Amino acid sequence: MSDSEEDSQDRQLKIVVVGDGACGKSSLATRFAQEAFGKQYKQTIGLDFFLKRISLPGNLNVTLQVWDIGGQTLGGKMLDKYVYGAHGVLLVYDITNFQSFENLEDWFSMVKKANEESDVQPVISLIGNKIDLEHMRTVKADKHQRFCQENGLISQFVSAKTGDSVFLCFQKVAAEILGVKLNKAEIEQSQRVVKADIVNYSQDTVARTVNPPRSSMCVVQ
Numbered sequence: 001m002s003d004s005e006e007d008s009q010d011r012q013l014k015i016v017v018v019g020d021g022a023c024g025k026s027s028l029a030t031r032f033a034q035e036a037f038g039k040q041y042k043q044t045i046g047l048d049f050f051l052k053r054i055s056l057p058g059n060l061n062v063t064l065q066v067w068d069i070g071g072q073t074l075g076g077k078m079l080d081k082y083v084y085g086a087h088g089v090l091l092v093y094d095i096t097n098f099q100s101f102e103n104l105e106d107w108f109s110m111v112k113k114a115n116e117e118s119d120v121q122p123v124i125s126l127i128g129n130k131i132d133l134e135h136m137r138t139v140k141a142d143k144h145q146r147f148c149q150e151n152g153l154i155s156q157f158v159s160a161k162t163g164d165s166v167f168l169c170f171q172k173v174a175a176e177i178l179g180v181k182l183n184k185a186e187i188e189q190s191q192r193v194v195k196a197d198i199v200n201y202s203q204d205t206v207a208r209t210v211n212p213p214r215s216s217m218c219v220v221q
Ligand SMILES: Nc1nc2c(ncn2[C@@H]2O[C@H](COP(=O)(O)OP(=O)(O)OP(=O)(O)O)[C@@H](O)[C@H]2O)c(=O)[nH]1
Pocket: 019, 020, 021, 022, 023, 024, 025, 026, 027, 028, 038, 039, 040, 041, 042, 043, 044, 045, 069, 070, 071, 072, 129, 130, 131, 132, 133, 158, 159, 160, 161, 162
């Protein structure tokens, strides 16, 4: 392979992740880059940074620089600088926290303003996180879809906790930036197998269950 071919296959894309505090940005970035999840909330001060190399159809390798931006930076002086020149932006909210959805207007305005003078206009995706908590949802899916349609955003629902669609949401944004089409099979392949939490049934509960579970883990395809 010639040098120029190698260069063209190893592009770096800057992807920034923004949204309210505690909506799950660090969890999303950590799930994507390190395939891990921590239940405990640790507030991001300023920003964190992750690198992950992914492959797209056509043997295209790209390295994503993921900028995980602390929710408390909204209104701060540094935010414009973090967001400037991004190729992709993930606008994240928590589907169980209505306020985090309402505040997206502010995050979105900030993203547009920060890139006003940039040559690159970012691909923006709206990410509804915590879909493992569907029973606690307070933001209706049609509100989410409307926001996407009105603003030309890619729509995604994910769970950083289970990993559901996390890889896919980064992959879709990278593909859109590079003008690569993902086919149905590739999209399905990127939806990870989800492992449920291990539930410890007490002896009492098992005794009362007609069909006691055979295994403490289930796999959702
Ligand atoms: N159930 C569930 N909890 C999640 C999910 N993603 C994140 N959390 C939890 O939500 C809390 C906040 O997650 P973080 O990833 O730290 O949130 P953040 O948006 O980075 O917060 P800031 O650093 O303040 O900007 C943590 O307790 C996470 O374990 C998810 O998909 N499902």
